Amino acid sequence: MLTTDPSAPALEIRGLTKRFGAHTAVDDLSFASHPGTVTGFLGPNGAGKSTTLRMLTGLARPDVGVALVGGRPYRELEHPGRIIGVMLDATTLHRGRTGLATLRLTARTLGMPLARAEEMLETVGLTAAARTRVGAYSYGMRQRLGLAVALMGDPAILVLDEPANGLDPEGIRWMRRLLRDFADAGGTVLLSSHQLREVEATVDRLVVISRGRLVREGTLAELRPDHATRVGAEIPAALTAALDRHGIAWAPRPDGLLDVGLPPIDLGRLAVRERIVLTALTAAESEGLEELFFQLTEEPADSSTTAPSTPAPAPALAS
Amino acid sequence: MRPDLDLRAHLSALGARLVLAATLAVIVLAAVVAGVAQPLLLSDGSADLSLSLYITALPLTVALPVIAVTMLAGPFSDRSVQQTLLQRPDRRAVLGSNVLAVLALAAVLFAVTLGLAALATWLGGTLLGTGPVIDGFGRALLVQSAMLLATTVFSVAVALLLRSTVLALVVALGVPVVVSAAGGIAAALGRDALVTVVRAVDLQAAASSLAFGEASPIHLLPLLLLVVLPAALGVRGWMRTEVA
Numbered sequence: 001m002l003t004t005d006p007s008a009p010a011l012e013i014r015g016l017t018k019r020f021g022a023h024t025a026v027d028d029l030s031f032a033s034h035p036g037t038v039t040g041f042l043g044p045n046g047a048g049k050s051t052t053l054r055m056l057t058g059l060a061r062p063d064v065g066v067a068l069v070g071g072r073p074y075r076e077l078e079h080p081g082r083i084i085g086v087m088l089d090a091t092t093l094h095r096g097r098t099g100l101a102t103l104r105l106t107a108r109t110l111g112m113p114l115a116r117a118e119e120m121l122e123t124v125g126l127t128a129a130a131r132t133r134v135g136a137y138s139y140g141m142r143q144r145l146g147l148a149v150a151l152m153g154d155p156a157i158l159v160l161d162e163p164a165n166g167l168d169p170e171g172i173r174w175m176r177r178l179l180r181d182f183a184d185a186g187g188t189v190l191l192s193s194h195q196l197r198e199v200e201a202t203v204d205r206l207v208v209i210s211r212g213r214l215v216r217e218g219t220l221a222e223l224r225p226d227h228a229t230r231v232g233a234e235i236p237a238a239l240t241a242a243l244d245r246h247g248i249a250w251a252p253r254p255d256g257l258l259d260v261g262l263p264p265i266d267l268g269r270l271a272v273r274e275r276i277v278l279t280a281l282t283a284a285e286s287e288g289l290e291e292l293f294f295q296l297t298e299e300p301a302d303s304s305t306t307a308p309s310t311p312a313p314a315p316a317l318a319s
Numbered sequence: 320m321r322p323d324l325d326l327r328a329h330l331s332a333l334g335a336r337l338v339l340a341a342t343l344a345v346i347v348l349a350a351v352v353a354g355v356a357q358p359l360l361l362s363d364g365s366a367d368l369s370l371s372l373y374i375t376a377l378p379l380t381v382a383l384p385v386i387a388v389t390m391l392a393g394p395f396s397d398r399s400v401q402q403t404l405l406q407r408p409d410r411r412a413v414l415g416s417n418v419l420a421v422l423a424l425a426a427v428l429f430a431v432t433l434g435l436a437a438l439a440t441w442l443g444g445t446l447l448g449t450g451p452v453i454d455g456f457g458r459a460l461l462v463q464s465a466m467l468l469a470t471t472v473f474s475v476a477v478a479l480l481l482r483s484t485v486l487a488l489v490v491a492l493g494v495p496v497v498v499s500a501a502g503g504i505a506a507a508l509g510r511d512a513l514v515t516v517v518r519a520v521d522l523q524a525a526a527s528s529l530a531f532g533e534a535s536p537i538h539l540l541p542l543l544l545l546v547v548l549p550a551a552l553g554v555r556g557w558m559r560t561e562v563a
Contacts, residue, residue: 058408059401060561075408089563092401096332105328109321109406133333149402 008071010035010157010188011056015065018051018212025051027212028065033190033205035156038183040203041192042293048212049192050088053161057086069157081110084157085150090142090166095135099126099145102134103152110153120148125174139166147175158182160191164198176202196293208249208293216249216261229264232257232280233271242274259284320412325420328403329390338389342382346432350375354439358448366444367452368437369459375436376463379428383467384474384491386428387421391478392487401562414557418475425471429464465530469522469546470495476546479553482560494545495523520544 009032018026026048033039043049054060056067058074069077069084077083093102103117121127124144134142143166150158158179164172179189179202193199199206206223208216216223230253233239239258243250248270249261257280260267264283271278329335353371358364394400407413444451474491481487498521505513518524518537525541528534 054561054563057405059404059563077408080408081406086405088405089398089401092398094328094332094397094399094402096334101331105324105331106406108327109324 007034009033009068010070011039011159011190012068012071013052013056013065014068016052016055016062016067017064018048018055018060019063025212026055026062029209029212029214030065031207031214031217033157033188035188036183036186037204038179038189038191038202039205039207040196040199041190041207041209042196042199043192043194043209045194047194047209049194049209050161051212052209053086053088053159053190053192056159057084057088059088079110079153081106081153081155083153083155084159085153085155086159087143087146087150087163088159088161090139090146093134093142093145093149096133098131098133099137099141099148100130102145103148106149106152112152112154116152120152123151124148140168140171143167144171147178156186157188158190160189162193163191164193172198210251214249215251218249218261223261228284229260229262229267230257230280230282230284231260231267231271231278234277234279238274239271239276239278242270242276246270320416320419321407322416322419322423325390325413325417326424329420329424335386335389338382338385342378342386342428343431345378345382346375346428346435349378350432350435350439353436354441354443355447356443357440358443361448364448365450365452366440366448367454368440368456369454371436371440372433372456372459372463375439376429376432376467379425379432379467380470380495381492382428383425383471385488386424387471387474388478388484388487388491390421390424391417391475392482392484395482395560396484398563404562410558414479414554421475422471425467429467433460461530462527465526466523469526472546472550473522476550476553479557480549482553482556494520499523522546 011033013029013031016026016029017024029048029052031039041049041052051060052067055062056069056074057080066073069080074080074084080086097105099121100117103120104114106112107114107117118127118130121130124147126141126144126148129137129141134145137145143163147160147163150160160179163175167175179191183189183204191199191203200220203220205219206217207214208223231239236256236258240250243258243260251259253259262270264281268278268281270276271281330339350371353374354366357366357370361367394403403413404410440451473494474487477491477494478487481490498517502514502517502521502524505517515537519540522541522545525538528538529542
């Protein structure tokens, strides 16, 4: 049985870690998604979003930690498609089947009426392409079909990996409306993206990761830079350890300071309580959410990738 | 387990339908050739059902590996296994279901082959010759069943192990040819040691011997090396592999 507590998270990632040899793709990641919300799972390419979603959906096993759907691991769900609709990669839809055959097969698998296949095609605007093979679909059409597959079992949870990829502006607006309506009806949505702009208009909460680690989590309002503080400490390690202990997101800055997701007054109180000597404490400049996202997720400067001191030659002018 | 779903999934794809249609067409052609050619070419004008079955079943030695590999390794090559496992995360059940679906399809194809061989032999023998001959058919049926079953389970084991359509096809179709050729060469050279080595991997010969109850260790060795071992490793990989 799935948990019936309405306040319980529909999706829960707890201490998830995944290593591929020496590379840590996901590093002690924890967050949760609750019913009635759209959670944006944000990070640059290679941040570990897809790996996390694959672990959440049982396609990969975590080295440490658990990923739960309604309190249970995905692989233990008897009919997962009736609980959680998933679209990770629309290119994995079989190219040799028609859109209609794909959805009818999904309906049979999930024990849904076959007529729902036509319904879903209409919902995602693919009725005209019902008898066209998926191999002939554009990427955007496959994304729509993937969403139809995810919605087939009438699930209460949706997990979508970069769903707006390949969609035209009208398609993106349609997707936003659909996800918003789904959440407003009590559903839980977790959608990943590497572009803040893509999800900013849809999500209630953001989970931002970089290099496999959680760097910031909260509602859009909480994450706005006016709620952030730029801070320095005499012993930076003591400050970061205290922030970690209290589950407060922080991100290092190139100047040695930290951007912390807490108003200055609260951070000051925390420093007093933890007996940490601060060397700087200012409200972070209001640079907008997107700028903050770039700051949070930017790669650290690497001497091997720094620009050469000699400027590159200018291209030759045509005579 | 839902082998019906896996059969539907396989048969709803264009490529699988083309393979199946081509297989049936070639089997029908082989049956016609067997039924018509025998009364015309054999001195007594008869049509032997055993020979018809042998000729008609020849296309299956290629078709069964192709079907087994596309059903079991294909979803890994085209990555559609992701969709399957998202909807049916119990890997053990999906694997068992897929293997059952392959065996069911192979059994149906063999039954169709048998029926066509019998029909063509009866028609050819009655209309063009002195009538059909069914002496020794039981033995022929037993040998053909055993050899085609061996072909199928070997292909299943290879597909599970390699999980790549191209590699599995090369191995499933190539190994029997290589072993058969090596057997011929070993026999021609008269080297006992070489003959023994080839026999240790000659699954077709072993299947034929096992069908007649000759279960000596040398007959069980090919089964172990070419079916049990790769299948066990393949199942382990199937259960553990991380799907992208």
